[in-house]
Amino acid sequence: MNGDRVVGGYTLRRLLGRGGMGEVHLAATPTGGLAAVKLIHPHLAGDPVFRRRFEREVAAARRVARFCTAPVLDAGIDGDVAYLVTEYVKGPDLAQAVREQGPLSGANLEALAVGVATALSAIHGAGVIHRDLKPSNVLLSPLGPRVIDFGVAQLVNDSMASQAILGTPAFMAPEQVRGEPLTPAADVFAWAGVIAFAGTGRPPFGSPPSEALYRLVHREPWLDGLDEGIRAVVERALAKDARLRPTAQELLAELVGGTRLAAATQVVERTWTGAVAAAGRPEAVAAGAAPSGRRRRRWPWRAAAPSGRRRRRWPWVAAAGSGALALAVAAATLPGLAPRSWPYEAGFADGWAVGASDAGGTRLDGAAYELTVEPGWRLWKSAPVREPENGVIVSAKATLEEGEGEYGVWCHGSASSGDRYEFGVSGAGKVSIVKRRTGTGGKTLYGPADAPRTAANRIVAECGQSGSKVTLRMWLNESLVAEVSDAEEPYGPAEAGVHAASGATRRARVSFESFAVRPATGT
Structure with missing residues (x-):
């Protein structure tokens, strides 16, 4: 039994197997899902050469498109343990x-x-x-x-x-x-x-x-x-x-x-x-x-x-x-014919918009989706699927590659109307939840609040349906950083996606290397 052992924010539930690289555990994610967590031999984590190679190899593995693979979701070194998180696949080998x-x-x-x-x-x-x-x-x-x-x-x-x-x-x-x-x-x-x-x-x-x-x-x-x-x-x-x-x-x-x-x-x-x-x-x-x-x-x-x-x-x-x-x-x-099985995990070539406008541009960069935003502008892009009913969890991992500004995910929104709940992290290390509507400055529901600054951030957002209100939660790198409710004409299930905004004087370039949508209940 693993008890309540937690590695990198993942709670280990059950040993799945052992191999040449170490142990594989079934684990609960901070957002209630399941993942397979591979714990690599402990004596390697303290080796600086291993750490550099680990970062390089994991970055390469995360570029792999998610077609018929169990994708790499996360990785890190927690104390003396190097861990690699992949999608949990039910079924025999x-x-x-x-x-x-x-x-x-x-x-x-x-x-x-x-x-x-x-x-x-x-x-x-x-x-x-x-x-x-x-x-x-x-x-x-x-x-x-x-x-x-x-x-x-x-x-x-x-x-x-x-x-x-x-x-x-x-x-x-x-x-x-x-x-x-x-x-x-x-x-x-x-x-x-x-x-x-x-x-x-x-x-x-x-x-x-x-x-x-x-x-x-x-x-x-x-x-x-x-x-x-x-x-x-x-x-x-x-x-x-x-x-x-x-x-x-x-x-x-x-x-x-x-x-x-x-x-x-x-x-x-x-x-x-x-x-x-x-x-x-x-x-x-x-x-x-x-x-x-x-x-x-x-x-x-x-x-x-x-x-x-x-x-x-x-x-x-x-x-x-x-x-x-x-x-x-x-x-x-065609986005309209995309399957409605969950979770949806973006390959970014499956119907995501690319092209340029006055606000900036979007393009595919290998397996990543890159938003470049001109000074003073904001871009938001929809995933080619509609949200599930009764609540949704949206996640992405992204890096601010250039400039200043903020970026993140949104849910319960519409690219055509501009309505959405926006969950963002800035290059200055601030997190916020904003209720957006085109033609307005938006209503800040949470923040800006301080958060640890890292080069790449995994952002997880929940829009949970609860009667006449929507409960909004935000995790940053597996830590819960915000929780608020909106009962004033709350938005309902519609679309989800990613967003980025630049500062007043410098353009921002943000690279999204992953994006996923799944129901807020179940795994």
Whole structure:
């Protein structure tokens, strides 16, 4: 039991597992949600070299777009403990699922292949190499596979000055075994090993580790039993010569015809959740019953195939004629069709406004969203989703990169009317909550009040519905800094977004590296 141990503002609830980097705990966030908190070996936190590397590697990991990954939400060093906070993903890892339920096939295997390739595309797009992709680093959530631990293994391995080869032998690329510099092609090789394992129940080069290392360098993979519809692309990805392997983007192009990352994620979720629905039908459960009366545990994503029925090779491609894939692409492009599943987590390329005006401009900077505000002006931008009913929590992490001014998030607002509750932090270290309306100076409900000054700030705001009033709470870097109520013609659920304002004489430039919206109740 962890009792009430708190690390970095996160209350540890339950140990989820141990690995080479340390321990992973289920934790409660200050705003009532759940997260996975990784505690890295304590003896590393006091090492100045580790601290610098930790900051650099975490910054790189946070640039990874949130497509089929468990994104990095926060990180820091609390006393003698270095911690990394990621989204908590409910569901077994792939190794456990295959061990307990057997290999995947058909649509589930195909969705897994697309989902992991999508994750690698996002990881590589941020300039990161995973280096240790394996079945236990693929979690099977109700909405599809999520890849975890990208970049972290390298951080810990380097800091511990280990002379061992980094990676898991059964899924390492030949160049990795030889200790050569790695490229994203090593992750593609591991992708193929993971998909082969998922479809056959065994690594393509077998075990134990010492034999697997020899075979993956000198022998051809063992792919007997792998679905023919996916075997060819797996074979190409297992090429001994890294130059002959497809890239992660090329994998996606072959699997789903070049679909964008956002749309590929939609394809995975539609296929995966279709399996969830099938698994709930009585005939699906009966088909999965274990022999001799032994009850077999079923994961909800694993739907049984009808006996003797031949599966289509790529069911979502076949469905494109009926509009399914077209709808998935449209949902990734048009705000009005965005899915209403929660939480919403911005990739910022999914419908956020970009462009210039007299007040300043907005643009995408890699995975970040940047607002530049001319002196004396204010900018606010809406997320491409409407708020949930009955209260909302909005969060973002941002940095004032240039100039002076304030920035933060807003909720219960409208970009067209200008009505909104604005939660801000200034470069001078002041926090405030302001009720805004276009054409007025706004009504200050709280502050300005002093707060610790940091380069980057995580701002969390709650607009909670309570009868005829709205309760407003604000957290800054996981500490509750403000709580007020508004009962005078309070605003109701509508839109949420980000804002920035400059000082009177200098323009301000603010970079938002994350943004999320979720209901105020539940996790």
